[in-house]
Structure formats: structure tokens, C-alpha cells
Amino acid sequence: MVGATVLALLLQPALTLPAFAQQSPAPAPAPAPAPSYRDRLPQDEIIYFLLPDRFENGDTSNDRGGLKGDRLVTGYDPTAKGFYHGGDLKGITKRLDYIQALGATAIWVGPIFKNKPVQGAPGDESAGYHGYWITDFTQVDPHLGTNADFKALVDAAHSRGMKVYMDIIVNHTADVIKYRECVPDQNCAYRAKADYPFQRRGGLNGAAINPAFASDSVQTPENFAKLTDPSFAYTPYLPKGEEQAKTPDWLNDMTLYHNRGDSVWTGESVTYGDFSGLDDIATEHPRVVAGMIDIFGGWIDRFGVDGFRIDTAKHVNPEFWQAFVPAMLARATAKGIPHFHIFGEVATGDVDPALLARHTRVDKLPAVLDFAFARAVVDIVAGQAGTSEIARLFDDDALYDGGADAAQTLPTFLGNHDAGRFATFVRQLSPKADRAEQLARVKLGHAMLLTLRGVPTVYSGDEQGFVGDGGDQDAREDMFPSAVAIYNDNQLLGTSKTTADSNFDRDHPLFAFIAKLARLRSSQPALREGRTLVRAASEKPGLLAVSRFDPVSGQELLIAFNSSTAPINANVEVANGSLNFTALYGQCAPRAFAPGSVGVSVPALDFIVCAAEKSK
Numbered sequence: 001m002v003g004a005t006v007l008a009l010l011l012q013p014a015l016t017l018p019a020f021a022q023q024s025p026a027p028a029p030a031p032a033p034a035p036s037y038r039d040r041l042p043q044d045e046i047i048y049f050l051l052p053d054r055f056e057n058g059d060t061s062n063d064r065g066g067l068k069g070d071r072l073v074t075g076y077d078p079t080a081k082g083f084y085h086g087g088d089l090k091g092i093t094k095r096l097d098y099i100q101a102l103g104a105t106a107i108w109v110g111p112i113f114k115n116k117p118v119q120g121a122p123g124d125e126s127a128g129y130h131g132y133w134i135t136d137f138t139q140v141d142p143h144l145g146t147n148a149d150f151k152a153l154v155d156a157a158h159s160r161g162m163k164v165y166m167d168i169i170v171n172h173t174a175d176v177i178k179y180r181e182c183v184p185d186q187n188c189a190y191r192a193k194a195d196y197p198f199q200r201r202g203g204l205n206g207a208a209i210n211p212a213f214a215s216d217s218v219q220t221p222e223n224f225a226k227l228t229d230p231s232f233a234y235t236p237y238l239p240k241g242e243e244q245a246k247t248p249d250w251l252n253d254m255t256l257y258h259n260r261g262d263s264v265w266t267g268e269s270v271t272y273g274d275f276s277g278l279d280d281i282a283t284e285h286p287r288v289v290a291g292m293i294d295i296f297g298g299w300i301d302r303f304g305v306d307g308f309r310i311d312t313a314k315h316v317n318p319e320f321w322q323a324f325v326p327a328m329l330a331r332a333t334a335k336g337i338p339h340f341h342i343f344g345e346v347a348t349g350d351v352d353p354a355l356l357a358r359h360t361r362v363d364k365l366p367a368v369l370d371f372a373f374a375r376a377v378v379d380i381v382a383g384q385a386g387t388s389e390i391a392r393l394f395d396d397d398a399l400y401d402g403g404a405d406a407a408q409t410l411p412t413f414l415g416n417h418d419a420g421r422f423a424t425f426v427r428q429l430s431p432k433a434d435r436a437e438q439l440a441r442v443k444l445g446h447a448m449l450l451t452l453r454g455v456p457t458v459y460s461g462d463e464q465g466f467v468g469d470g471g472d473q474d475a476r477e478d479m480f481p482s483a484v485a486i487y488n489d490n491q492l493l494g495t496s497k498t499t500a501d502s503n504f505d506r507d508h509p510l511f512a513f514i515a516k517l518a519r520l521r522s523s524q525p526a527l528r529e530g531r532t533l534v535r536a537a538s539e540k541p542g543l544l545a546v547s548r549f550d551p552v553s554g555q556e557l558l559i560a561f562n563s564s565t566a567p568i569n570a571n572v573e574v575a576n577g578s579l580n581f582t583a584l585y586g587q588c589a590p591r592a593f594a595p596g597s598v599g600v601s602v603p604a605l606d607f608i609v610c611a612a613e614k615s616k
Helices: 001-010 019-023 091-095 096-102 147-159 286-303 318-334 353-363 371-381 388-399 403-407 421-429 435-451 509-523 525-530
Strands: 047-050 104-110 114-117 136-139 163-168 307-310 341-344 454-458 531-536 545-551 558-561 568-572 583-587 597-602 607-613
Touching: 019 545, 091 096, 091 147, 096 509, 114 307, 136 286, 147 163, 147 286, 147 545, 163 286, 307 545, 353 371, 353 388, 353 558, 371 388, 371 435, 388 403, 388 545, 421 435, 421 568, 435 454, 435 509, 435 558, 509 583, 525 531, 525 545, 525 558, 531 568, 545 568, 545 597, 558 568, 558 597, 597 607
Parallel strands: 047 104, 047 454, 104 163, 163 307, 307 341
Antiparallel strands: 114 136, 531 545, 545 558, 558 607, 568 597, 583 607
16 A cells, blocks of 8 residues: 555655655666667668688688598698688687677678588589588588587677678589589589470480379479489489488488589579589479478577578579578577578679569568679779669669568678679779779779668678689688788788788778778668668769668758769759758768758769758
């Protein structure tokens, strides 16, 4: 009753409280807890992508992966661009402070699964340092550390409020299966279903096999149980000593592979062909669907990772993704991960969002890497296209399943470990530019990356001015001191150092620039989650102006880029209520000269960010 009396008095503020209540005031309400990193939406993140072998060597004892012998056995040769160099998971953990200082809030870690150490024809061997030649989907590759090392990395990142995304592969395994009709370690021509149906051995004139198998479009366990002979196109076999090379054990069953030879990258071979000799998994098989859900659901359950980047996603049939994605999201939710980010690799060199968007509508992938954005920014910044190219890109955001809102979750990037580095493209496409101009162009590209829609993704080394000789192995330089001659002769941007040095310099002009813009993006809801409205664009190099709006307050941020080599002065449309402006980057006019119009002055190869005064 005493408690009820006090409560009744508290509800009558005009009354005088009794003495005992005045002497023992109710405690002040506890401050609201800071939002957990788990609460951040995918578009709130800034991603840092790295290949563990090329980032930092935290433990030299695992450089050879526990193997003994020369480089063709261990895969380790720090002087060769196509072999292991010694980077590992402990090295990443050691450098988390560096990554966070750059402004990254999430780390996309290249594949960590156990790989076949060395593959390739005699004289053309290379190692699985990149992680895409998997033999064991349940273990960390010994060259990179242990499962416990990965758990320690994830836990350490989480303790800093950072997320960890795994790079996963379901399309293929390492090259283990061989074909009797082909010379070992040589590619085999693709054999189409029409010429080599599942019901005939070796083609239309062959002996009948799998007579009760309907077709692989009937994706039921009962139907696939009737596909018992995998020799419909080639005669596959497992070399002696490699009969149990893969883990889990079900992956050693050759009926779970397409066995049709190498993809020619068009037509049905996109999903049925071997990826440059790698064993192409029959992902339409119900056993494969269940097995892959079990594998990758286990990584969520055991390690609490925050998302998956899916390698070679377009080479997998849509039905697989339609089953796999909901299963992964459910596992993540059960683990207490509400915003698990899944994004697929749909590699293309075109500024054509339709090539990407179809995989969000048909495959039902939540997001894809925005290759169209990368191509558009390269073209614009290098002076090869007008700024209207990216304006059209944003118009086509409507193509994605979920429209412009879904496009906010697309990871955007400038270059990568496959195609090549952004600075390399700029140097190649702007051959007359001196180093200062190249650096300015590279900065402008990163300004677009960090202020426009999508989830900005920085490839490790770009913040240190790395300029490779090309794509693939040439774009996978070491961050720690390299012994690769063709890396060390590269002329980097913004520094006199080379890749022979350790490159974790926080004073590097690109590192400082990216970190500054990362702080700006993180502080402005409009830059993370705001809708985009193109205000000005040109068919030639020049002005690109966009407005982005705070999703809660509606505050307008005007961003203006100049891709030309001459200053630009122009009037740009803004919202009628955007009258007073504050410069967040560069110099901005303090006031609109009339409702709906403001003047902008943008130096050559530069940009400005102007925040309208918030409405009262």
C-alpha cells in the first residue's frame, strides 16, 4: 500500500510530496544503451575487402600449411605471384585497429576454407592462396590458421563493433575429377545436354543409361535417385589417392557434378560447365541443396558471422538460391543476427543494371555486387564518359527486386582482386595524366564510392595507392613486405614506398582521404540510407550533382562532382525549402539565391558536399 500511495502522489505534480519521498527521490532513468552493431542495416556499413594470404603474416609457422617439400607440394613461394605468401587470420586480427581507423565497419574476408594447395598442368602450376579451390568446406586452410583463429578474429571484430562477412563458394570445388577422354590437367570442351543427354553414355549414339531419370528440371530426391551413372558426356574418375579428397564426404560422389567439360561462358554452359577446370557441382540436385545449407548454416551457428559474399553466383541455377537464401537468413535470425547481408558476385564489365537485377528478381538474391557502378565510375573518372552514365544507372535502380530501396544494399566498389585495381584502370585510361592528376582522379572515384548510394567496399591496398599491372594475380599485391619482383617495381600513388615495404601507413593521402569521407558518411544518415535524386548530369565530362535526403528529417545533402579538368560554376536545382547551406566538404554557397536553386563552384577533378539547414 505504501508503494501505491507514493505512485498516486507522483501522478499529481501539483501536490507537495511527503517528506520521505522528498528525501529519497526516484533514481534518474538509465541512459539508453548504445545501438549494437547488430542493429546496423547493410547500407550503414563500409566494407573492407581483403585476401588473407596477401594482408598480414601474423604467424610464420603456418606459411607452408603444415606440408613438407618444395612449392609444388606446400604451395608456398613468397617470390611468386601465384603462390602462398604467408598472410593469415592472426595477421588480420593484428591489424583490426588499422582497418577500423580507415573507417571500415565490416570486413569481407576472402575464402578461408581448406584448398587444394597446388593445381595446374606441368609448368603452369599455381597455388590456392586465393581460397577458391576448396577441398574441405568445414575447416580453415592450414596456411591461414585454424577454425579457432577464425573464431578469435570474428570475436575480436565484434568486440570493436565491426562485422565479418565470409566469402563462400557453392558453384565448384577444387579440380579433382578427371575425364578419361581428356589429357589430365588439360581443359575439356563443353558437351551440351542436347548432344549428350543424361540417358545416353557418351552422346546420342551411346548405350542407354539412367533410363528412368526424367530430367534435371524435375528437382526431387526421387528423380535424382535414378541418376546413377555420371558418364553421359565424359567418363569421369577420381585419381588414385584422391578418392576421398573432399569434405564433407558426400562431395566425393561424382553423380553430384555436371561433368560436361569447360564452360564457354554462354548459354547453358554458364551453369553446367566447369569453371576453368574446377569441378562444377550439380546445384540442382536436392542432396547438394541440403548439403550446402548444412555446411554454411554451420558456419553461422558456430562463428556468428554477419553475412556472405557469394562467389560465381550467376553460375548456379536460380532454384538453388531460392532455397539457400531463406535457409541462411533463418539460421542467422535464430543466432540473433537480424540483418545478415547476402550479396552475390555477378561479374560483368557493362554499365547495364539489367544483367545484375535479374538475379535479385529470378534468383531472389537479396543483393549483388554492383559491377555496373564500378564500370560507370571508372569511365567517368578516367574521362571516358559523361556523368550521365551514372545518372542512368540510378534511374535503373527500379529494376532490382525492391527497387531503389533494395539498390541501397548493393555493395559498390571501384576495382577488385579479379578485374584489377581502380588506380590501374585510371592510369591505363588516362595515360597523359601525371601522378598528381592520377591521384586526384582516384580520390574523385573514392568520393563517389563513399557518398553515393550502395554499400562502399574498399579493396585492401587501394588506400595505400597500389597500382597493379593488370587483373587477377597482378592485382593481389601483399600489404606486408613483398618479395614478388613484378609487384615491387610498381609505381604507387601518393607515396615513394613500394610493395617491398610494409604498407599500413595511416598518413598516406588516400588512407587519410578515405578515412575522412568514411567519418562523414557514418555521421550522415542521408549518405547511408537516403534516397538519391539526380540534379545535374552531362553527356561529357563535367558536373554530376545529386541530392540525398535524410530518411527521417528529410534534410537535403547536395553533392556535386566535377569530372573535368576545368573548374565548374553552375546553378543546381534543390528543394524549395533548402535555403541555407553548410559545407561538409569543400566550399558551398551559404544561401540559395532563390527558392529551388543554388549556385555551386567545384574545382577541377573535385567535389563538394553541402548540407541544407534542417527544417524547424
